[in-house]
Amino acid sequence: MLNRITIIPFMLLLSTLVSAELKDLTESELSELTGEGVGLVYESYQIEMLAEELNARDDGASGTLAGGGAGNKFLITGIEDADGNVVTTSIGQFYFAGTGTNYGSDLDGKVVNIGRLNNPITIDLVDGNTIGDGTDGWADKSVLEIAMQKHVDMAVGYHCTDPSQGQGTGTCASRSDQAVPGFHGERFDMGYRINREFTDTNKNVNLNFHAVSANMDGSYMRFWGGDADINGDDIDDSTLMLEAQMNFYASELMFDSCNLDGSVCGEQVGFKDFSMELALGDAKYYQPMTIAVDANGFLNISIQALPEPGDTRTGGGSIAADGLLAGSDATTWNWYDDYYTNGRKTNISVGDMTAGPSSESFGSSSIQGLQIQYLEVKSRDIP
Numbered sequence: 001m002l003n004r005i006t007i008i009p010f011m012l013l014l015s016t017l018v019s020a021e022l023k024d025l026t027e028s029e030l031s032e033l034t035g036e037g038v039g040l041v042y043e044s045y046q047i048e049m050l051a052e053e054l055n056a057r058d059d060g061a062s063g064t065l066a067g068g069g070a071g072n073k074f075l076i077t078g079i080e081d082a083d084g085n086v087v088t089t090s091i092g093q094f095y096f097a098g099t100g101t102n103y104g105s106d107l108d109g110k111v112v113n114i115g116r117l118n119n120p121i122t123i124d125l126v127d128g129n130t131i132g133d134g135t136d137g138w139a140d141k142s143v144l145e146i147a148m149q150k151h152v153d154m155a156v157g158y159h160c161t162d163p164s165q166g167q168g169t170g171t172c173a174s175r176s177d178q179a180v181p182g183f184h185g186e187r188f189d190m191g192y193r194i195n196r197e198f199t200d201t202n203k204n205v206n207l208n209f210h211a212v213s214a215n216m217d218g219s220y221m222r223f224w225g226g227d228a229d230i231n232g233d234d235i236d237d238s239t240l241m242l243e244a245q246m247n248f249y250a251s252e253l254m255f256d257s258c259n260l261d262g263s264v265c266g267e268q269v270g271f272k273d274f275s276m277e278l279a280l281g282d283a284k285y286y287q288p289m290t291i292a293v294d295a296n297g298f299l300n301i302s303i304q305a306l307p308e309p310g311d312t313r314t315g316g317g318s319i320a321a322d323g324l325l326a327g328s329d330a331t332t333w334n335w336y337d338d339y340y341t342n343g344r345k346t347n348i349s350v351g352d353m354t355a356g357p358s359s360e361s362f363g364s365s366s367i368q369g370l371q372i373q374y375l376e377v378k379s380r381d382i383p
Contacts, residue, residue, distance in 0.1 A: 037124030042114040044184060046097040048107060049074075085199040092193040092206060099163065099177055101189040103210045103254065112188045119149045119173045126222070128283075137286040137313075147220035148247075149173045149186070160249040161273040161351070163187060163213040172249065174215035187213045195260055204260050214250035221245075222283070230292045230300050241288040243281040245344075250274045270359065273351025279344035280372070286313055287373075303375040306339070346370040 076089040095104045098112040115121045128141030151157070151171040159165035163176035163185075174186035191210035198204055221244045227236040253274045258265035281289035281303055290302050309319045309332055317329020325333050349366035 037122055039115075039117075039120035039122055041116060041120045042112075044111040045114060046095075046107065046111045048093070048095045048097070049091075050093050081198060083199075088195075088197040090195045090197075092195040094192040096188055096190045099185055099187055099189050099213045103208075103212075104189065104191045110189070111184055113184045113186045114188070115149050116186065119152070121149065122147045128224070131222075132284050137283045137288070141224045141226075141283070144223045145220060148216045148218065151218045160215070160217065161213075161251050161275055163251050172215060172217045174217050176213055187215045190214060197260070205257050206260055206262070207257050208255065208265075210252075210254045211248075211250045212252040212254070214248065216247055217249070218277070219245055219247045226288065226290075228288070228290050228302075228304055230290055230302060231294050237292065239290045239292040241281075241283070241290055243283045243288060243344075244278075246276070246278040246280065248274070248276045248278075267356050268354075268359070270354040271350045271352075272354065273349075275347070275349045277347045279346045282344045282371075285339050285343055289375075298381075299379040301375075301377040303372050305374040309336075340371070343371055346372070 074091040076091075079087045079089050081087050093104070095101070095107060096112075097104075097107050098110040101107055101110050122145070124145050124147075126143045126145045128138035128143050131141075131143065132138030150173060152173045154171055155168055157169070157171045157173060158167060158175055158179050159170035160172040162169075163178050166179050175183065176187045177183070177185040179185070189210070189212055191208065194207045196203075196205050196207070221242060223240065223242045225238065226241045227238055228241070229235060230237050230239050250271075251273065253271040254268055255270075256265050256268040281287055286307050287304050290300075290304065292300050294300055307313050309329075310316060314335045315329060315331035317332035319329070319333060319336065320327030345368075347366070347368050347370070349364070349368070351364050353362040353365065354360060355362065
C-alpha cells in the first residue's frame with residue numbers, strides 16, 4: 001500500500017535545511033526560483049502484489065512469503081518443457097517493505113522511507129560540462145539524470161551492508177531501523193515468488209528470492225542522444241546513449257525453491273553482506289552504453305569499444321609494443337594510464353556464501369576493479 005509520496009522541487013528542499021518550518025513565498029521570491037529538477041521522497045511506503053491465495057506456514061520460512069489475498073496472475077507465456085508441454089509461469093507474489101519482514105512472512109506495520117529531504121531521489125537535467133572537465137566525453141552533452149540517494153562522507157554515513165552499525169561506519173546515507181531507533185529506516189526488504197506449473201503436477205515448483213535490509217545508494221542512470229556505430233557498418237547512427245551505476249547492497253540475499261503452497265522447500269543458497277557496484281558505460285572515456293533497434297527490429301545493447309591509439313580523442317599518438325611510457329607518445333600513454341587508474345570499475349563482494357539445510361559456509365569472495373572495454377548484446381529470432 002502506498003501511504004504517501006512527497007515530491008519537492010530542489011529549491012524548496014534547500015529551504016528545509018535551514019528552517020524547521022516551511023513558509024509561503026512572495027511573488028518576488030518565486031520569481032527567483034529556477035525549478036532545477038525534482039526530488040522524490042517516499043515515506044511510510046510498502047507494496048505487496050499477490051496472485052493467489054496463500055497459506056502461512058507456522059515456521060515462517062521463505063516459501064511462505066506473506067499470506068492472504070487473491071488476485072490475477074501475472075503470466076509469462078511461451079515456455080515449454082522438453083516434451084513440448086506448456087509450462088505455466090507466473091509471478092505469485094512480490095513485496096517491497098521495511099526491514100524485519102522475516103523473508104516476507106510478516107509485513108504488518110513494516111514500512112520504509114526511500115530517500116529523505118536532504119538526500120532525495122532526484123530527476124534532473126545536467127550539463128555534461130559540469131560532470132566532466134569540458135574536454136572529455138561529457139563535453140557539451142545535455143544529460144537527463146535519475147539518481148538514488150547519494151553516497152556521503154564516512155563521518156556521517158552508515159555501513160552499506162551491516163544494519164547494526166551506527167553512524168561513521170560507511171558511506172551509505174540510507175539508515176536502518178537498528179542504526180536509528182524510533183525512525184522508519186531507509187533500507188528495505190524485497191522478495192518475489194515465481195510459480196512454475198507443469199502438465200505433470202508432481203513437477204510444480206516455485207522459486208523464491210529475498211533481499212534483507214537492502215539499499216541502492218549511489219545508483220544513477222544518465223541519458224542523452226548521440227552518434228555511434230551500432231551495427232558494425234562503420235557508419236555512425238543517431239541513438240540513445242546512457243551511463244549507469246547500479247549499486248545494490250544487502251545484509252542478506254537468499255534463494256530457494258518450494259512446492260506451490262510453500263509447505264515443503266528445498267535447500268537454500270544465501271549471500272551474507274552482499275555488495276554490488278556495477279558500472280555500465282564510461283562516458284568520460286568515450287564508452288557510453290547504447291540502446292538501439294536495428295533495421296530488422298532486433299534490440300542491440302552495446303558498450304562502445306575503448307578508443308584505440310591513434311584516435312585524436314586519446315591524443316593521436318602511438319603506444320610502444322611493450323606498453324611502457326618509453327617509446328610511446330606521452331600524451332596518449334597518459335590518457336590510457338588515466339583510464340586504467342580512474343576509469344569506472346565494477347566491484348562485487350560477498351561476505352559469506354552459505355548453502356544447504358545447515359547453511360554450510362563457503363567463505364567470502366569478491367571481484368574488484370573490473371572494467372568493461374567492450375560489450376555487445378543482440379536479440380535474435382529463435383527458429
